[in-house]
Structures are given as structure tokens and as C-alpha cells.
Amino acid sequence: MAGNGCPAVSVLQESGQAQHTDGTAAVLAIGTANPANCMRQDEFVDWFFRVTKIDHLATLKAKMKRICEKSGVEKRYFCLTEEMIGSHPGFINRTLPSLSARMTIVTAAVPDLAAAAARKAIDEWGRPATDITHLVVSTSSGNHAPGADLHVAQALGLRPTVHRTLLYLHGCFGGCSAIRVAKDLAENNNPGARVLVVCSEVYTPLAFGAPDEEKMDAIVATSLFGDGAGAVIVGAGLTQHPTERPIFRMVSASQTTIPETERALTMQLGESGIHYGMSAEVPKHVRGSIEGCLAETLRPLGLGEWNSLFWVVHPGGRAVLDSCEAALQLEPGKLAASQRVLSEHGNVGAATIIFVLDEMRRRRKNVGEEEGGVDDGEWGVMLGIGPGITIEKMVLRAG
Numbered sequence: 001m002a003g004n005g006c007p008a009v010s011v012l013q014e015s016g017q018a019q020h021t022d023g024t025a026a027v028l029a030i031g032t033a034n035p036a037n038c039m040r041q042d043e044f045v046d047w048f049f050r051v052t053k054i055d056h057l058a059t060l061k062a063k064m065k066r067i068c069e070k071s072g073v074e075k076r077y078f079c080l081t082e083e084m085i086g087s088h089p090g091f092i093n094r095t096l097p098s099l100s101a102r103m104t105i106v107t108a109a110v111p112d113l114a115a116a117a118a119r120k121a122i123d124e125w126g127r128p129a130t131d132i133t134h135l136v137v138s139t140s141s142g143n144h145a146p147g148a149d150l151h152v153a154q155a156l157g158l159r160p161t162v163h164r165t166l167l168y169l170h171g172c173f174g175g176c177s178a179i180r181v182a183k184d185l186a187e188n189n190n191p192g193a194r195v196l197v198v199c200s201e202v203y204t205p206l207a208f209g210a211p212d213e214e215k216m217d218a219i220v221a222t223s224l225f226g227d228g229a230g231a232v233i234v235g236a237g238l239t240q241h242p243t244e245r246p247i248f249r250m251v252s253a254s255q256t257t258i259p260e261t262e263r264a265l266t267m268q269l270g271e272s273g274i275h276y277g278m279s280a281e282v283p284k285h286v287r288g289s290i291e292g293c294l295a296e297t298l299r300p301l302g303l304g305e306w307n308s309l310f311w312v313v314h315p316g317g318r319a320v321l322d323s324c325e326a327a328l329q330l331e332p333g334k335l336a337a338s339q340r341v342l343s344e345h346g347n348v349g350a351a352t353i354i355f356v357l358d359e360m361r362r363r364r365k366n367v368g369e370e371e372g373g374v375d376d377g378e379w380g381v382m383l384g385i386g387p388g389i390t391i392e393k394m395v396l397r398a399g
């Protein structure tokens with residue numbers, strides 16, 4: 001394992017339990033939720049071209065089928081239904097204004113999904129919801145106040161004194177940002193804090209529209225993104241609550257922005273919903289920068305042997321994971337948790353990283369018991385990748 005014989009990691013290892021009980025935050029529980037409507041990727045393009053009434057565009061359809069085949073996605077969950085599409089002409093024809101209709105759906109769905117994921121995390125945690133002191137909500141699906149944070153707090157019966165923080169439009173790194181904020185809250189100035197982090201993304205009703213071959217990036221987004229929510233509970237100072245068990249200790253957190261890439265990933269809310277800009281160069285940018293970006297943070301900790309770590313990487317798309325694998329020369333299987341989540345859910349924006357944390361915890365728990373279990377070492381890295389291009393990094397130490 002990296003750090004065997006390495007002074008910096010030895011210090012971290014020796015002080016791990018003490019740091020934890022003294023105040024290093026940990027993930028204590030995880031919950032996820034999906035909308036009911038499950039879409040198989042091999043049926044998606046036929047469905048999409050039928051409901052948008054453009055079946056005659058055979059070349060574009062064939063190209064989108066190729067993208068879907070290469071996506072690494074097998075199924076996704078949608079809040080969007082055919083009934084919604086049928087009731088709103090602007091959902092197909094994006095020259096018509098449709099923002100209000102889209103937002104009405106999203107405003108109801110974001111807190112519902114968020115609360116469903118949060119309830120699972122709270123059940124697993126085993127303490128009453130009223131013991132939550134802080135709530136951090138992250139979503140790219142919303143434009144209203146009071147926002148989803150208040151609706152989630154009310155739905156869960158949190159105390160009126162709960163400290164709410166809402167992160168809007170962080171995109172795909174929003175899950176890592178929210179978890180980083182929770183770590184800071186739990187470790188600083190708030191003794192005994194228990195922070196509920198909820199990421200809820202309802203992309204499909206917000207971005208749906210007939211494909212336009214001039215906007216291939218929108219077609220790529222439509223081929224990859226799905227809806228869902230993830231929740232974690234974060235706390236430090238566990239000696240006060242002997243029933244609580246750390247799943248992942250959050251050792252350090254940092255953020256890097258790749259220079260001159262601010263146009264590579266964008267999101268913009270307009271009259272016809274949200275528009276995603278996604279350069280075809282994103283995988284190349286990730287490949288060119290990820291090693292250096294990780295080295296600056298992890299090498300000083302003695303964690304530079306990438307294959308000795310476990311990896312919780314945001315699966316922005318199959319090519320993003322391939323880029324990380326190639327740049328870090330990771331052995332096959334190192335990104336299996338991320339690949340599995342991409343396959344089962346697609347890219348669920350900020351919520352995706354929580355699905356990957358959940359998958360990683362399941363794999364580690366099942367070591368020696370069931371197929372898919374894996375012992376990937378004690379130390380790991382969580383990576384979020386989103387607009388900026390921003391890379392969020394967190395060093396994790398398993399339970």
C-alpha cells in the first residue's frame with residue numbers, strides 16, 4: 001500500500017483513529033433514490049426519435065445510436081414522462097417558451113427525490129431526524145426561493161433551527177462540493193454537528209427537446225444524463241455516539257480549476273429550459289491534467305501510488321473514466337464502482353458521486369462474500385469533475 005514506509009502516510013495512519021474521534025469528519029450513512037420511470041439505453045434512441053416526431057432523420061438517429069452504444073450506460077431513470085411531453089409543445093420545440101412548465105415539474109420533483117434519499121440515509125444512521133444540525137443541498141435543477149433545502153427540511157421534520165445551505169448549478173462536481181462543505185461544518189466551530197448532505201438532480205424535464213444536429217453536445221448530454229438523488233450524513237467526534245460507525249473518513253479536501261477550460265462545460269437556464277454546453281475536448285482536458293492535479297495534493301501525504309488506492313470517481317461519461325484510467329495508469333477494475341454506476345444510472349449530475357460512494361461501500365463490505373466484492377486498500381480518493389473545468393478531490397480512509 002502506498003505509504004508503507006512513507007513518513008507522511010505513517011503519520012496519518014497512526015493518528016487516524018485519534019484524528020477521527022478528535023474531530024476528523026466521516027461519512028456515517030448513505031442513501032440514494034431514483035424516479036420510477038426506468039429507461040433502457042438500447043431502447044432510448046427509438047423512443048426519443050418517436051416522441052420528438054423526427055423519425056425521418058435517419059443519419060442523426062444512427063449517430064445517436066452509436067453514441068449511446070459507446071456511452072457505457074445500460075439504463076437510466078427519468079422524472080420526465082411521455083404524458084409531460086405530450087402536454088407541453090415547448091418540450092419538443094425549443095423555440096417555444098417552456099421554462100415555467102418545466103420548472104413547475106422540477107420544483108416538485110427535486111425535494112421529493114431528495115427527501116426519499118435522505119430518509120434512507122437517516123434510517124441507516126439510526127438517530128432521529130431532529131438530531132440533524134445542518135443541511136446542505138446541491139442541485140442544478142432549480143431557480144426558486146425558498147429552495148429545495150427548505151422543502152426537504154420540512155418533509156423530513158428537521159428542526160426549524162437547522163442551518164440550511166443551498167448550492168445551485170455546480171453541475172457534476174456539486175456532490176463533492178457539498179460533501180466538502182459538510183466536512184468543514186462538522187470539523188469547525190460546530191461541536192457535535194451532524195450534517196445531512198442531499199444532492200438531487202431532475203435533468204430530464206428541464207433539458208428535454210427535439211435533437212438538433214447543430215448541437216451535438218446536447219445530443220451527447222441527452223444520451224448520458226439521468227435523474228436521481230443521493231444523501232449522506234457527515235459528522236465528527238463519534239465517541240459521543242457509540243452507535244455511529246464511520247464508512248469513509250474524510251481526511252483532506254481540495255479543489256483545482258484547469259486553466260483556460262471555462263468554456264468546456266457550461267449550463268445556462270433560458271426560456272426553453274436548461275442548455276448544457278459540453279466540448280468534445282473534455283476527456284482530453286481530464287487526461288492532460290488529472291495526474292498533476294492529484295499529485296499536488298496527494299504526493300505530500302505520501303499517496304502517490306495510484307494503484308494502491310481505491311477510487312470513487314464521478315463518471316461524467318465513459319470517455320472521462322477512460323481518460324482517468326489512462327492518465328493514472330490504473331489497473332483494470334480500479335474504476336469498477338464508477339463504471340457500474342454509469343451503467344446502472346447514467347450521469348446523475350451532483351448525485352452521481354453519492355451513488356459511487358454507496359457502490360464502493362457495498363463492494364468493500366462484500367469482500368469474500370459475494371461476486372463483485374473487492375478489497376482495494378484502506379486509502380482512497382473521491383473525484384468530482386464539472387464546469388470550470390473544476391476538479392474536487394477528497395482523500396478518504398475506509399471505515
Ligand SMILES: CC(C)(COP(=O)(O)OP(=O)(O)OC[C@H]1O[C@@H](n2cnc3c(N)ncnc32)[C@H](O)[C@@H]1OP(=O)(O)O)[C@@H](O)C(=O)NCCC(=O)NCCSC(=O)/C=C/c1ccc(O)cc1
Pocket residue numbers: 063066067070071072140171172201202203216217220225226265278279280281282283316317318319320347348349350385386387
Ligand atoms: C460516450 C461519448 C459521448 C462517446 O464515446 P466516444 O468513445 O468518444 O465515441 P466517438 O469518439 O466515436 O464519438 C461519437 C461521436 O460523438 C461525437 N461527440 C462526442 N462528444 C461530443 C461532444 N461533447 N460534442 C459534440 N460531439 C461529440 C464525436 O465527435 C463522434 O462524432 P462522429 O465522429 O461524427 O461520429 C464519450 O465521448 C464521452 O463519454 N464523453 C464525455 C462526456 C462529458 O464530457 N461528460 C462530462 C460532462 S458531465 C457534466 O458536466 C454534467 C452535468 C450535469 C449536471 C446536472 C445534471 O442533472 C446532469 C449532469
